[in-house]
Amino acid sequence: MAIGTGNRQFATAFVRDESITFPVLVDEDGEAAKAVKLGRTSALALVKPSVILGRRRAAAAGHTQKRLGERPMQLGATFVIAPEGEVLYSHFDADIADHAPIEEVLGALRG
Numbered sequence: 001m002a003i004g005t006g007n008r009q010f011a012t013a014f015v016r017d018e019s020i021t022f023p024v025l026v027d028e029d030g031e032a033a034k035a036v037k038l039g040r041t042s043a044l045a046l047v048k049p050s051v052i053l054g055r056r057r058a059a060a061a062g063h064t065q066k067r068l069g070e071r072p073m074q075l076g077a078t079f080v081i082a083p084e085g086e087v088l089y090s091h092f093d094a095d096i097a098d099h100a101p102i103e104e105v106l107g108a109l110r111g
Contacts, residue, residue: 003027006069017066030071039075041096054097080108 001023004011011026027033045051058064078100080089089108091100 001025003032004069005030005033005071005074006067010067010069013067028070030074033071033074036077036079038077039092040071040073041075042073045095048095051095051097054095058097078105080105 002020003025004014005027006014007028008026011024014020015024025032075093075096076099077093078089078091079087082088088111089100089105091104093099
């Protein structure tokens, strides 16, 4: 499941454009982000070398940012949560170019 920071129209376009096959929820009022204490970035942080490098890496892989959500400065996170509610893995993005390493996420899913 994914929880996005945009609105319903943004989520619908994301699911369609990216051929998403899992549930996507919308955190329109930011309550989910507040509940897990997600950080925010700043305009100045958008020009950090790690962010510029991340943008170049994403572009080289064919990824582009199509639209901004309702809270474009909201940083993301990745969680793996067991069916009984135990958090098996968490990664809080340090900046907009930082994301959970897929190997770590898959490792947590495999147990």
